[in-house]
Amino acid sequence: MRRPRPSQTPLDPHGIDARGDPAATAIHTEGLSKRYGDTLALDRLDLTVARGEVYGYLGPNGAGKTTTIRLLLGLHRPTAGSGELFGVDAWRDPVAAHRRVAYVAGEPFLWPALTSAETFEFLARVHGGTDVAYRDVLVQRFQLDTRKKIRALSKGNRQKVQLIAALATRAELLLLDEPTAGLDPLMEMTFRECVEEAKQRGQTVFLSSHILSEVEALCDRVGILRKGRLVDQGTLQELRHLAAQTVEVTFAGGTPELPPLAGVHVESAGPNALRFEVSESIGPLIAALSVTGGSSIKTLTSREPSLEEIFLHHYDGSDGRVDG
C-alpha cells in the first residue's frame, strides 16, 4: 500500500523528516481534509509522527481532533488527501492498519450488558496480541472492579475499561482521543505513568487533548489545531519562540524610567517592580536596564511562556498575528 510520496511535499520545519524512510513513520498525512456538509472539519493537514514519538494534538472543542483520528482510522472517508498508519492507508485496508493500533475514543462506547472482564476478553479476542499479565497489572493500578457490568459503571470507570484494553494490546501506536476525560486526578497520574512506560517500550503515542499540563508533561512534540487547520507544531522549545517571554525586575528604590523599546511591553508589578513582556530579542532590555537602573536591581526573574500561554496566543480571537 505504500505509495511513493511526491518530492514537492513541504518539509515539516520542526518535525522529523521521515519521508525517505517509511519504516520510521507511524503517522503520515498529506493534505488530509474532511468536509461535513458546509463545515470544513479538517483542512489540508500535513502531519508526520515518527515511531517512538509522543505527539500532543492540541485544540479546543470542535477544532477537528476527533475528525483527524476518525480519518486516520478509516472510520470516515477523507474528502481530499490521504492518511497512513505505518505506511498503510486505513481507508483502503483497515484490518492491516488496525492490527498495529490501539484506539481510545473520546467517549467510552461499550456494550452495556457485558462486564468489564467480558469486554476485555472480547476486545482481546478481536484485536489479538493482548498481554494478559500486563492487563491484570493495569486493572490493579486503575483500581477497576471487573465484575461490574458496563451499564453500571460511571463514565470515568468506563473510560478506564477502554484505556486498559488499549494499553494491554501493547500496540505499536496508541491513538488516544482525550483519554483522561472523566478520570480523577489520581487516575490521571496513573495514566501518565502508563504513557511514560509505553514510550520507554518504544510505542508511539498520539495524544489528542485539551489538557495542557498533560501534554506539557508527556509530549515530545505538539501540534496546535484551530478550526480544522494545524496552526503550529514543534517541540515545546520551538513553540516558545512565538509567545512572549516574561521578565520581572524588582528595584531597591523606585522604578526607573526606561526609554520605549521595540518588542517590549512594560507594566507595573508592584510599588518597586516592573514586568516586561518581551516578544523579540531580550538584548535591548538588558542594555536599557544596565544603563538606567543597573545598580538598584534587587532581583531579576525570567520565565518562559507556558504551553497555556502559547495555546491562548493561538486561540485569542482578537490576536491578529495568527491567521487560521
Add this chain to the structure above:
Amino acid sequence: MASAAVSVASAPGSSAAAGLGAARALARRAFRDARVRTIAFAYLFALYAYIQPVGYRHAYPTLAGRLAFAHSFAGNAAIRLFYGYPYDPVTVAGYCAWRVGGTLAIVAPVFGLLAAVRALRTEEDAGRTELVLAGGVGRGTAYLSAMAAIAAGMLILWLAEFAGFLAGGLAAGGSAYLALATTSLVPVFVGVGALASQLAPTRRIALELGSATIGLFLLLRVIADTSSGAGWLRWATPLGWAEELRPFTGARPLVLLLPVAASALLLAAAARIAAGRDVGTGVIPSRDSAAPRLRLLSSPIAQALRGERGGLTVWLTCTGAFALVLGMVSASISSAGISKSIQREIAKYGSGSIATPTGYLAFVFIFFILAVSLFACAQIGAARQEEADERLETLLAQPVGRRGWLGGRLLLAASASVAISLVAGLLTWAGAVSQGVHISLPRMLEAGANCLPVALLFLGIAALAYAVVPRASSGIAYGLVTVAFLWELVGSLLGVPKWLVEVTPFQHVGFVPTQAFRPGAAAIMVGIGALAAAVALGVFARRDLAGS
C-alpha cells in the same frame, strides 16, 4: 422590561406559570421525538380504514354474495382467530367494524406500548430524564407532559382512522365511534407501557414485558373468539372490549368505561411508582455485577449472537406458540357450507382453498412469512443500533473489516430466520397432528422453509437501506414489509390490474402444503435479496459511520 414588570406583579403565581411553560416545552419535545412513528401509524390507520369498505364493495357487490361470504368465510373459526367475532359481516359498515376493528385493535396496543416506553424508559435510559428533573421540573410534571404528548398522537390516530372511514363512504357518526373503539385501546397499553417502564430497568426489558402482555391479551381474545363457550373471556382482555363496543352493530358505549378505568388505574399506578423510586433504575433490580461468562466473545459475530440471544428466544417462543395454536385450530376447519363462488373469492388471496385443514394452514403461513420478514427488519435495526450508539466505532477501530462485520450480521439474521421458519413449520405440524389432522412433517417443514424467500428478499433490501440511508433504514424496511403485506391482503380485492397486484412479493409465494413450492419465483426473490445485500456490503464499506 415589560415582561419583567409582569413577572414581578404576578409573583405568587409565577412558579406555577413557569411549571406550565416547562410542561409545554417537554410535551412538545416528546411529541416531536415521536413524530415519525405517529405519522407512520396514522398513515396505516387511514389507509386501512379507507381500503376495507372500498374493497368489500368491490368484491361483494350483491347481497347474495355477502350472505354467502358471511356464511362461510366470516363464520370460519380460523378467520375469527385473526379478525375477531363478526357481528354483521353482511353490511359494509359491519364488515369494516369486524375487519378494521379486528386488525387495528392489534396495532393500536403496539402503538401505545412503543409510545409509552419511548417517552418514559428510553428517555430515562439515555439520562435525559435526570437532566430534566434536575432542572426544576417535578416528576409529576414530567410524567404528565409525556402523557400529554402521547394523547396528542392518539388524537391524530383517531382522526386518521375516522377520515379513512369517511373517505371510504361510511356514516360519520358510526365512523367516529368505530375509530374510538379502536383507539380506546391505545391509552390502556400506554398504561401497560408506562407500568412496564417503571418495573423494567432497561428499555429492552420494558418492551419485552409489554409485548408479552399484548401477546397474552391477544391469545385470550383468540380463545374467546374461536372456542365455543369461551365468549365470556372477551371481557377479560382489552382486545375483547374493543369488540364488545360493537361499532355499527348495536353500539354499547358504556363498555368504554372499561378501557377508561383500566387506563386510569395503570397510569396512576405507574405515576405512583415513578414518584417514589430512584431515577435511572427500575423496580425489577438489574444485576450490576456478574462473574465473567466468556462464551460467545470470540468474534464480532459471536458477540452479536450473544447480544441477540434474548430477543431471538422471544421470537422463537412466540412464533412457536402461535404455530402450535394454529395447528390445533386447523383441525376444526371443514368445507361444510362453503360455496364454489366463495372459494374462488378466497382463492384470490393466492392461497387456494382454505376449506380444509391443510388449505387453512397453507393460508395462515402468509402470517409467518410476514413475521419472519419483520424479524429480518429487526435484525438490521439491531445492526443500525450498534452504529447509532457508536459501539460500532469502537469495534471497527479494531482489526475488523466492515464487509466482514455486516456480512456476519446478515448471516446471523439469515440463520435465525431459518430457525424461526422451521420452528413455525414444526410446531404447526405438532399442533395439527395432536388434534388428529393427517399431515406430513416434511411437507410442513417445507411450508416453514417457504417463508424464507420473501424474508431474505426483505433482509437484502433492509441491508441496502441501512447501507445507503442508515438513519432512515428501520422506517424504510418496516414500511416496505407492511405495505407489501397490506397490498397482498387488499390489492386483489380492489380490481386493479394484475401486474399491479403482483408487485408485492407475497403474491409470488406458492402456498405449501396445498400448492407447490415455486422454485422459480423463490430463486428470483433470493437472487434480488442477495444482490441487494452485495450492493449493501459495497456501499457500507465506503461510507462514513453515522452516529445517532
